[in-house]
Amino acid sequence: MIRHLVLFKLNEGVERDDPRVVAGEEAFRALDGKIPEIRFWELGWNVSDRPIAYDFAINSGFEDAAALRTYAEHPEHQAGVALWKEFATWVVADYTY
Template sequence: MIRHLVLFKLNDGVKRDDPQVVAGAKAFQELAGKIPELEFWECAWNITDRPIAYDFAINSAVADEGALKRYIEHPAHQAAAGQWRGFATWVIADYPF
């Protein structure tokens, strides 16, 4: 199994209640059940407010590197991630467990 973690940081001046941010969060929340490669899926807003904190997180798992590649290339994932490019930056970590 591979854990796929993503942490998003909203760009300066962008707020969580901005309509594009709300739509972006909803797009990720709706990925659950849409992409067969996802063995585990959760995403949520960070509840802490610290200078080093990121704003939104995805914690997911896939079976192997092939499944990770198919997930990343899936049109629903590409559409959701594409929304976030306009208002956030992110970091990822993929590791076996």
């Protein structure tokens, strides 16, 4: 199994209630059940107020590298990525478990 972690940082001046952010969150929430390769899917807003904390996280699981690649290239995922590019940056970590 591969765990796929993504941590998002909203750009300076962008708030969670920004309509773009709301649409971006909805796009990623909707992926669960739409992409068969997803084995595990959770996401949410950070509750920590530490200055080094990121704002939003996705924690997901995939059977293998091929499944993760299929997910990453899926049009629904790419549409969500395009939304987030407008208002955030992110880091990714993929590891086996």
